[in-house]
Amino acid sequence: MSGVLYLAALAVVGLAFSAFYWRRRQRVAMLLATPLSDGLRRILKKSMPVFNRLPTEERSRLEGLINRFLSEVKFFGGGDFEVTEEMRVLIAAQACLLIVNQPDRWYKTLETIIVYPSAFKARERTYDGALELEHDSVRAGESWGRGPVVLSWDHAAYGAFIDHDGQNVVLHEFAHQLDDLTGSTDGSPPLARDHRVSDWARAFRASYERLREDAGAGRETFLDPYGATNPAEFFAVATETFFEKPDAMKREEPAVHAELVRYFRLDPAQWR
Ligand SMILES: [Zn+2]
Numbered sequence: 001m002s003g004v005l006y007l008a009a010l011a012v013v014g015l016a017f018s019a020f021y022w023r024r025r026q027r028v029a030m031l032l033a034t035p036l037s038d039g040l041r042r043i044l045k046k047s048m049p050v051f052n053r054l055p056t057e058e059r060s061r062l063e064g065l066i067n068r069f070l071s072e073v074k075f076f077g078g079g080d081f082e083v084t085e086e087m088r089v090l091i092a093a094q095a096c097l098l099i100v101n102q103p104d105r106w107y108k109t110l111e112t113i114i115v116y117p118s119a120f121k122a123r124e125r126t127y128d129g130a131l132e133l134e135h136d137s138v139r140a141g142e143s144w145g146r147g148p149v150v151l152s153w154d155h156a157a158y159g160a161f162i163d164h165d166g167q168n169v170v171l172h173e174f175a176h177q178l179d180d181l182t183g184s185t186d187g188s189p190p191l192a193r194d195h196r197v198s199d200w201a202r203a204f205r206a207s208y209e210r211l212r213e214d215a216g217a218g219r220e221t222f223l224d225p226y227g228a229t230n231p232a233e234f235f236a237v238a239t240e241t242f243f244e245k246p247d248a249m250k251r252e253e254p255a256v257h258a259e260l261v262r263y264f265r266l267d268p269a270q271w272r
Contacts, residue, residue: 031067031071032064033064035063036063036089039085040085040089043085043086043089044089047160047161048090048160049163050268053271054271058101058271061100062096062097066089066093069092070088073112074111074112075087075112075114076114077115077116078115078117079116081116081117083115087156087157090156090160091113091151091156094159095107095177097243098171098174098175098178098243100266101264101266105178105181107177107178108181109146109177110177112148113150114148115150115151115156116150117153118154119138119139119140120150120152121137121139122136122137122139122142122150124136139152140152141155143180143185145176146180149177150173151169156169159171163244164244164245165245166224167244168244171239171240171244172236172240173236175235175239176232176236186231186232187231187232187234188204189263192262195263199259203259204234204238204259207223207255208228208231208234223241224240238260239260241253242256242257242260242268246268246269250269
């Protein structure tokens with residue numbers, strides 16, 4: 001008898017789980033299929049020029065992704081800073097632009113974004129031999145693996161509006177979030193099944209080593225020399241440049257550009 005009861009209890013738990021996941025899938029599908037309100041769309045049209053350049057299909061997919069993002073990710077102000085609807089939608093739109101053509105990709109480990117009015121101080125730990133040093137550093141953004149993204153609103157708004165200088169803090173920090181989906185932030189995000197890791201590694205390693213050499217020798221570089229810090233920063237810097245200077249990226253870094261076209265499944269050079 002107890003065996004029958006046990007099986008019945010298991011069936012009830014199983015049914016409850018599948019009902020929960022089914023409802024969640026339905027909810028996500030509904031959010032993805034819903035257009036943005038006129039008010040939110042007006043904000044993007046005014047403050048994020050790339051939104052106006054997106055092809056119709058990408059634009060409506062982006063609107064759905066923004067709905068999902070705003071429904072699943074919580075925003076908090078650093079200190080007593082008040083996060084407005086304009087800030088939320090502009091940050092969400094830039095984050096979702098990275099995955100607009102990657103239907104299976106989602107920021108599934110991200111729950112929280114903390115927004116400061118401008119650059120913020122963070123405690124940084126560095127090592128000099130056995131000596132551990134702690135000091136304050138000023139930042140425009142931070143991304144924690146399996147943790148929050150922290151952003152300066154000034155920099156996030158600038159990145160949305162000035163979209164051709166290769167600097168975009170939201171794209172940078174969310175490239176780290178994508179990178180971290182493998183479980184380690186190392187410059188190698190999870191690739192599609194038909195995308196060979198060896199192709200990715202060859203292109204990125206060669207370009208990263210070149211940037212390190214040029215930056216180390218004080219030569220002028222096409223990519224921001226901050227990308228020479230480590231492979232994770234290189235991927236984040238390359239992502240910013242790919243979205244904001246696509247033509248120059250294709251000319252100067254053709255191999256990395258080609259890998260990023262395959263990874264993001266889009267080419268911003270075609271958004272006119
Ligand atoms: Zn970074």
